[in-house]
Amino acid sequence: MADLEVRALTFDVFGTVVDWRGSVIEEVERLGRSHGIDVDWESFADAWRAGYGPGMDRVRRGELPWTPLDGLHRLILDGLLDQYGLAGLTEPEIERLNRVWHRLKPWPDVTEGLQRLRQKYVTATLSNGNVALLVNLSKHAGLSWDCILSAELAMQYKPDLEVYQTAADLLGLSADAVMMVASHEFDLQAARRAGFKTAFVDRPQLIDSVGAEHTDDGDGFDIVVNDFVELADRLGA
Amino acid sequence: MADLEVRALTFDVFGTVVDWRGSVIEEVERLGRSHGIDVDWESFADAWRAGYGPGMDRVRRGELPWTPLDGLHRLILDGLLDQYGLAGLTEPEIERLNRVWHRLKPWPDVTEGLQRLRQKYVTATLSNGNVALLVNLSKHAGLSWDCILSAELAMQYKPDLEVYQTAADLLGLSADAVMMVASHEFDLQAARRAGFKTAFVDRPQLIDSVGAEHTDDGDGFDIVVNDFVELADRLGA
Numbered sequence: 249m250a251d252l253e254v255r256a257l258t259f260d261v262f263g264t265v266v267d268w269r270g271s272v273i274e275e276v277e278r279l280g281r282s283h284g285i286d287v288d289w290e291s292f293a294d295a296w297r298a299g300y301g302p303g304m305d306r307v308r309r310g311e312l313p314w315t316p317l318d319g320l321h322r323l324i325l326d327g328l329l330d331q332y333g334l335a336g337l338t339e340p341e342i343e344r345l346n347r348v349w350h351r352l353k354p355w356p357d358v359t360e361g362l363q364r365l366r367q368k369y370v371t372a373t374l375s376n377g378n379v380a381l382l383v384n385l386s387k388h389a390g391l392s393w394d395c396i397l398s399a400e401l402a403m404q405y406k407p408d409l410e411v412y413q414t415a416a417d418l419l420g421l422s423a424d425a426v427m428m429v430a431s432h433e434f435d436l437q438a439a440r441r442a443g444f445k446t447a448f449v450d451r452p453q454l455i456d457s458v459g460a461e462h463t464d465d466g467d468g469f470d471i472v473v474n475d476f477v478e479l480a481d482r483l484g485a
Numbered sequence: 486m487a488d489l490e491v492r493a494l495t496f497d498v499f500g501t502v503v504d505w506r507g508s509v510i511e512e513v514e515r516l517g518r519s520h521g522i523d524v525d526w527e528s529f530a531d532a533w534r535a536g537y538g539p540g541m542d543r544v545r546r547g548e549l550p551w552t553p554l555d556g557l558h559r560l561i562l563d564g565l566l567d568q569y570g571l572a573g574l575t576e577p578e579i580e581r582l583n584r585v586w587h588r589l590k591p592w593p594d595v596t597e598g599l600q601r602l603r604q605k606y607v608t609a610t611l612s613n614g615n616v617a618l619l620v621n622l623s624k625h626a627g628l629s630w631d632c633i634l635s636a637e638l639a640m641q642y643k644p645d646l647e648v649y650q651t652a653a654d655l656l657g658l659s660a661d662a663v664m665m666v667a668s669h670e671f672d673l674q675a676a677r678r679a680g681f682k683t684a685f686v687d688r689p690q691l692i693d694s695v696g697a698e699h700t701d702d703g704d705g706f707d708i709v710v711n712d713f714v715e716l717a718d719r720l721g722a
Contacts, residue, residue: 318657370620380657383607383632395620395633400655418637420555420617 254445254483256419257365258374258397260406260430261382263454265373266352266389269293275348279341285333292332298457299324304376304405314403316378322346349377350384354391355451361476362391368485372397374415374428376405395419407438416444427470429479432458436469447471447479491682491720493656494602495611495634497643497667498619500691502610503589503626506530512585516578522570529569535694536561541613541642551640553615559583586614587621591628592688598713599628605722609634611652611665613642632656644675653681664707666716669693673706684708684716 262268272293280289303320306312315323325346329335337345365371372395373382379398386393395418399405402414416423423443430436431454436446446469473479499505509530517526540557543549552560562583566572574582602608609632610619616635623630632655636642639651653660660680667673668691673683683706710716 370624372620378657379632379655383609383656387607387631392629394624395616396631401638418616419620420615 253425254369254427255421255425256370256372256394257427257429257447258372258412258415258439258444260428260432260435261373261375261377261385262349262352263451263456263458264429264431264449265358265391266354266385267454268297268349268352269455271352272296272348275351276345279345280333283336287332292328294455294457295328295331296321296324299327300376301458307405308408316380316400317376318346318349318378318381321349347384350381351388352385354389355475357475357477359390361478361480362393364480364485365476365483366392366394368483370394370419372415372419374406374411375399407434409438409442412439412442412444416442432456434458440469445470447473449476449479450474490662491606491664492658492662493607493609493631494664494666494684495609495649495652495676495681497665497669497672498610498612498614498622499586499589500688500693501666501668501686502595502628503591503622504691505534505586505589506692508589509533509585512588513582516582517570520573524569529565531692531694532565532568533558533561536564537613538694544642545645553617553637554613555583555586555615555618558586584621587618588625589622591626592712594712594714596627598715598717599630601717601722602713602720603629603631605720607631607656609652609656611643611648612636644671646675646679649676649679649681653679677706682707684710686713686716687711 259265273289276289276292280286300320303324307315325342329337362371371393373393374397375382376399377385378400379396382396382398397415397418399411401418402410404410412423416426419426424445427445427447428436428439429447429449431449431451436448440446448469450472471479471482473482496502510526513526513529517523537557540561544552562579599608608630610630611634612619613636614622615637616633619633619635634652634655636648638655639647641647649660653663656663661682664682664684665673665676666684666686668686668688673685677683685706687709708716708719710719
C-alpha cells in the first residue's frame with residue numbers, strides 16, 4: 249500500500265471510536281440507582297446491542313421502512329423495558345435513555361490520534377449511526393471531523409456496499425483513495441470489496457455482538473494497529 | 486425570537502462565509518499572469534458565477550440530471566474558455582481552475598465568530614456546494630463545523646424547500662430549532678418558509694449575481710448583523 253495515495257480516512261464509530269458498551273453500562277447503572285432498579289446492566293447493554301443486527305435485517309427485508317439508527321435503538325429498547333424493570337420510566341426518561349447513544353465516550357487514544365490524522369487527511373465518520381446521533385456524539389465527546397458521513401446518507405446500512413460507495417462519491421474521491429478504519433472485521437471486509445483501503449484497530453477489550461474479532465494475521469488488511477495514536481504514527485501524521 | 490430555542494445554525498457559504506469573488510479573481514489573475522493572458526478577470530468571475538442560476542434551472546427543468554455544483558461550475562467554465570483566452574489550458578489546468586471553488590477565502594470575521602458560535606450551537610454548512618467542495622474548502626480555510634450539510638444531500642438546490650427540510654431532518658431537529666445564516670435574502674426567505682429562524686449577515690462589499698442585497702429594514706429576519714462576531718455577540722455565544 250502506498251499510503252500517499254490515501255486522501256481520506258473514514259471511521260467506524262461504535263466500538264472503534266467510542267466505548268459504546270462501557271458508556272451505556274455506566275449510564276444505565278446510574279439510571280438504575282436513581283430509580284432503585286437493580287438488574288444486570290451488562291446483560292441489558294448487550295441485549296440492546298444484540299437487537300441491532302436483526303433490526304437492520306428487518307429494514308433490509310422490507311418489513312420496516314428505512315429507519316435511522318435512533319429509531320431502531322428505540323424499537324429494540326421498547327422490547328427490553330419490561331424484562332429489565334424499566335417499564336415504569338416516563339416517555340421523556342425513555343427517550344433520554346435512548347439517546348445514551350449520543351453520549352458515548354471515546355477510547356483514550358482517540359482524541360490525540362484523530363487530531364494528528366486530521367492534519368494530514370480528510371477525516372470523516374462512516375457509521376450506521378444517523379447523522380444527528382454522530383453530530384451530537386462528536387460534540388459531546390469533543391471530537392472534530394472534516395465531515396460526518398453516515399449510512400443514513402445512502403439509506404442502507406453497513407456492510408452493504410452502497411454505504412461505502414456513497415461515502416467515496418460524497419468525498420469526491422475514488423474508493424482506493426479512502427481508507428476505512430474499524431475494529432470490526434466485517435466492516436473492513438466490506439470496505440475492501442468496495443475498493444477502500446483498510447486499517448484494523450485491534451481493541452481486544454471490546455465485547456460486541458456485531459463482531460469485533462481480534463485478528464491475528466491482519467486478514468490482509470493494509471494496516472493493523474492497536475490504537476489511533478499508532479495509526480497516526482504508521483500513516484506519518 | 487427566543488434564541489434559547491435555537492439548537493443549530495446552518496450557514497450559507499459562498500458570499501456569507503467566504504469571499505468567493507475576491508478569491509476567484511485573485512487566483513485567475515495569477516493564472517493569467519503565468520500564461521500571459523490579460524483579460525478582465527472581474528468580468529470572468531462574474532460571468533462564471535452568473536451561469537450558476539441558469540445551470541441549476543436546467544437541472545430543475547430536467548434538461549440535465551442531478552449535477553453536483555462542481556459539475557455545474559465545470560459546464561459553465563467550459564463555455565467561457567474561448568471568450569477569456571483560456572482555450573489553451575490543458576485539461577489538468579482546467580480542472581485545477583474549476584476547483585478554485587474549493588480554495589475560497591473566508592471573510593476576516595468568520596474564524597473567530599464560528600469558533601464562538603460552535604461553543605453554544607451545532608454549526609453546519611448548508612450550501613449549494615457539493616459535500617466534497619465544502620469539505621475541501623473548509624479544510625483549506627481552516628474552518629471547522631459540526632456537520633457538512635449540502636444541497637447535494639437533498640439532490641435539490643437552494644432555495645428549494647427540500648434542502649432546508651432535509652437539513653433539519655438530518656440534524657434531528659424541528660425546523661424552528663434551526664437558524665439559517667446568510668448574506669442573500671432569497672436564501673433566508675426560503676429558509677423562513679421552511680420554518681427556520683433567520684440571521685442576515687450584511688456584507689455590502691459583496692457583489693453577487695445571485696442576489697446579495699443590502700437589507701435596510703431587516704425584511705423581518707430574526708437577526709440582522711454586520712459579521713459573524715456580532716452574530717456571536719447577539720446569540721450570547
